[in-house]
Amino acid sequence: MRPGLTLRAVPDPQALAMLAADLIAAQVRAKPELTMLVATGSTPMPTYAELGNRVQAGTLDLSRVTVVGLDEYLGLEPDDPRSLWDWTLRSVIGPLRIRRSVRFGASGDPGRACAEYDAQIAALGGIDLAILGLGPNGHLGFNEPPSAADAPTRVADLTPESLVSNRAYWGQDVPRRALTAGMTVILAARCALLLVSGEHKRGILHRVLEGPPTPEVPASLLGGPGVSVLADRAALGPEDAQPVSARLDSGPDGAS
Ligand code: PGA
Numbered sequence: 001m002r003p004g005l006t007l008r009a010v011p012d013p014q015a016l017a018m019l020a021a022d023l024i025a026a027q028v029r030a031k032p033e034l035t036m037l038v039a040t041g042s043t044p045m046p047t048y049a050e051l052g053n054r055v056q057a058g059t060l061d062l063s064r065v066t067v068v069g070l071d072e073y074l075g076l077e078p079d080d081p082r083s084l085w086d087w088t089l090r091s092v093i094g095p096l097r098i099r100r101s102v103r104f105g106a107s108g109d110p111g112r113a114c115a116e117y118d119a120q121i122a123a124l125g126g127i128d129l130a131i132l133g134l135g136p137n138g139h140l141g142f143n144e145p146p147s148a149a150d151a152p153t154r155v156a157d158l159t160p161e162s163l164v165s166n167r168a169y170w171g172q173d174v175p176r177r178a179l180t181a182g183m184t185v186i187l188a189a190r191c192a193l194l195l196v197s198g199e200h201k202r203g204i205l206h207r208v209l210e211g212p213p214t215p216e217v218p219a220s221l222l223g224g225p226g227v228s229v230l231a232d233r234a235a236l237g238p239e240d241a242q243p244v245s246a247r248l249d250s251g252p253d254g255a256s
Contacts, residue, residue, distance in 0.1 A: 048091045065098055
């Protein structure tokens with residue numbers, strides 16, 4: 001495996017959600033005013049549901065956390081149900097009782113929306129924790145291949161793979177362009193959890209884990225002490241799916 005990457009192998013999506021929620025909760029206990037970048041997509045949904053259960057049960061308080069949306073389709077009408085921000089509202093902000101958030105502005109000027117987004121993140125002192133999914137083509141947010149480490153927050157053209165995988169969320173086509181947090185924003189996060197689940201991610205996950213880092217697989221540019229890849233047995237293949245206890249080699253905050 002690539003040096004500088006921590007892999008936490010879990011048996012299944014439910015175990016992945018429990019471990020991710022444990023790691024996020026530990027980070028919030030250490031810093032209640034955490035700034036958290038959150039992906040949509042199917043993989044992190046059980047994690048958000050588990051966090052919601054804990055908030056509901058009163059064992060976790062996220063009320064001082066600021067949530068930052070990762071990306072948004074370009075050109076949707078304000079009430080379009082395919083909005084990724086609306087998905088974030090439904091799956092994260094509402095159930096987790098989040099009070100502060102940063103999103104891409106809906107003004108007609110995408111360049112200005114990107115500049116304002118970056119400025120708001122900078123004013124918060126950067127991203128403390130990024131919750132990320134792995135695109136079937138290795139993308140992070142809509143940093144489609146090729147995206148280098150210095151790719152800024154910008155308007156991106158979606159690749160055919162992303163158009164197909166995103167169509168599956170809505171049962172219809174999605175816009176071909178989107179606003180995305182830059183690789184600059186994502187790679188500057190103090191901690192990042194890359195959540196990976198399912199056999200269909202096995203090939204791309206192995207390119208992330210084994211390297212070499214390349215803009216052709218933007219997620220392979222993740223690395224460093226704050227980055228953990230949480231992957232289930234289906235994504236890793238049987239030989240890599242050791243019990244999580246055999247893999248944990250760090251403290252409880254996930255910043256191994
Ligand atoms: P998924 O999407 O979690 O629905 O697999 C990941 C992504 O495309 O970033």
